[in-house]
Amino acid sequence: SEAQLETALNGCESEPIHIPGSIQPQGVLLVLDPLDHKVLQVSENLKAWLGVEAQAALGKTLSDIVGTEQASVIRHIVVERELQPLQSSVLRLNGKAFDAVAHLSDGYLVVELEIIDDEKALSRDFFYDELRQFAVGMRDMRTLPELYDFVTAQIRKITGFDRVKLYRFDEEWNGEVISESRAAHMTSYLGMRFPASDIPPQARRLYMKNYIRQIADIAYAPSPIIPTLNPHTNRPLDMSMSALRSVSPIHVQYLANMGVQASMSVSILRNDQFWGLIACHHNTPLHVPYRIRMVAEIMGHVFSAQLSSMEELVDRTDQEKRKLIVERMSASLGSHFRLFDLLGEREALILDAMKADGMALIHRKQFRSFGRTPDEGTVRDLIACVTARDPSGIVKTEDAETFCADHSTLSLTGGFLAAPTSHTREDYIVWFRSANVEHVQWAGKPEKTAEETKAGYRLMPRASFALWKETVRQRSRPWTRADVELAQNLIHIINQSERLNAEQASIAKS
Ligand code: BLA
Helix, strand or coil, X not given: CHHHHHHHHHHHHHCCCCCCCEECCXXXXXXXXXXXXXXXXXXXXXXXXXXXXXXXXXXXXXXXXXXXHHHHHHHHHCCCCCCCCCEEEEEEXXXXXEEEEEEEECCEEEEEEEECCCHHHHCHHHHHHHHHHHHHHHHHCCCHHHHHHHHHHHHHHHHCCCEEEEEEECCCCCEEEEEEEECCCXXXXXXXXXXHHHCCHHHHHHHHHCCEEEECCCCCCCEEEECCECCCCCCECCCCCCCCECCCHHHHHHHHHHCCCEEEEEEEEXXXXXXXXXXXXXXXXXXCCHHHHHHHHHHHHHHHHHHHHHHHHHHXXXXXXXXXXXXXXXXXXHCCCCHHHHHHHCHHXXXXXXXXXXXXXXECCEEEEEECCCCHHHHHHHHHHHHHHCCCCCEEECCHHHHCCCCCCCCCCCEEEEEEEECCCCEEEEEEECCCCCCCCCCCCCCCCEEEECCEEEECHHHHHHHHHHHHCCCCCCCCHHHXXXXXXXXXXXXXXXXXXXXXXXXXXX
16 A cells, blocks of 8 residues: 555665675675774674684684784774775785775774785776876866766776666756666666665765765675674674675665666765765676775766866856846847747747746737647646635746646646736746656566565565656656746846836827
8 A cells, every 4th residue: 555655665764774784795894992903793704705713703803813914914004094994905815815994983993804806807007097097088078968978988997887877866866867888788777767765865874975885796695793783882883884784685676676686886976965876787796896996986086076067067057048038038128029029039048048848828818838838728727726826926836737636627747837927917927847757667577566574564676666656757857946036037027028018008199
């Protein structure tokens, strides 16, 4: 039922993803006392990688487990700094190479040793060359779409993922895939929109602190951290900054539904706001080594900076467009003209500046429309609905059908912004925005809507999508404060033109 789905969605938001109590098995994790480096907690798979039983490691020092020499290398990377994880270093242990990373959690030292599958693939020059090419290439991008495509292509090149998408949030945290670089055999997600619930709030908060995360193989067996609670604090380990953190099972299910086996994503921030993600998928398991993930993260930071300055330019251009149309229309005010002609002449500019698909007017009982609008009867019905709700001010909605639900005759999708231009004559101007188009297709088998688990009913990821689809099906992009201001300015001009015309008419008569 609807209520059940709601409860399950709320369940999503309360999943404590920062304390999963386990890691992904492509490495080991140790929690150390920061003073004597005694092991307080450790991942159970210690034996598999280092040949030491996890139970036996508890209470020992780091040197006891990895040897004095390697322990001193790790001690060396543990310098207190703002940036977490602090630093990495390559270690050789038990005949294998590991990336060693350390960070502080709750005042305790967390050391993670992540396997390097193919050492040869990681020569130093690779990083310098790729990063330099990236930084220089970024500078050459002239438009936002070019910039977007460049970043997805470069991230795909260095990581080897089958599909890399740039995913941008809207004002309500729904998202859209705005660029994609993919292998020919991969399904395309370009242009598709996804609901806010796909990345719940606690995940967004975490991703603003920790810029990168990975799932090397969705079929992994999580390795538990033992004991569950830190014996000093009696708290579970906060793994917010951990490189090996085990992932939410609901998200693993989600990836399975998409037909994906491995995933990685990089946070993109614009002026301290969470702007979006670079989301990478692979159809087979893929472990991207720690240092390549760091290169991807740096690319994300460089991209964020470039994005900020280029988007500011776009914002300014939008602002210029709004200013220009107001200036142009004010300038034509002196001459004698009909309102419909005044608007018709500037139709394209107005629609562009208002980011509207259509515009309709009722003026002295006459109807006129520009661009994509409903028919006259529907517009008149809509105005009746608007005046019933608010007879005097500007009314805006991104969901006309819900807004006018009381007017059962009105069938309309998308959004509108309506305002009276003359109260005495019931003149109106209405701008229209079309509804979001639906074209999302899902990979994988159909899912049950909700599934009974230990925690009660839980929503399966695909069902949330069906739920969301119902709510956004008929909606348009929301109207912003800038849109409302422009509408006010245009209405002001319409009123002025009316006054001028009336004056001229009375002069002509006398
Ligand atoms: C996490 N959801 C995520 C992540 C992405 C998405 C990118 C980050 C983890 C990763 O890198 O894989 C969503 N991925 C997408 C989307 C696209 C994509 C939209 O490629 C589009 C192309 N998810 C649900 C529901 C719940 C949910 C209903 O659909 C909750 C019940 C939860 N998603 C969820 C959780 C996480 C997540 C809990 C955090 C996973 C973690 O970091 O542990």
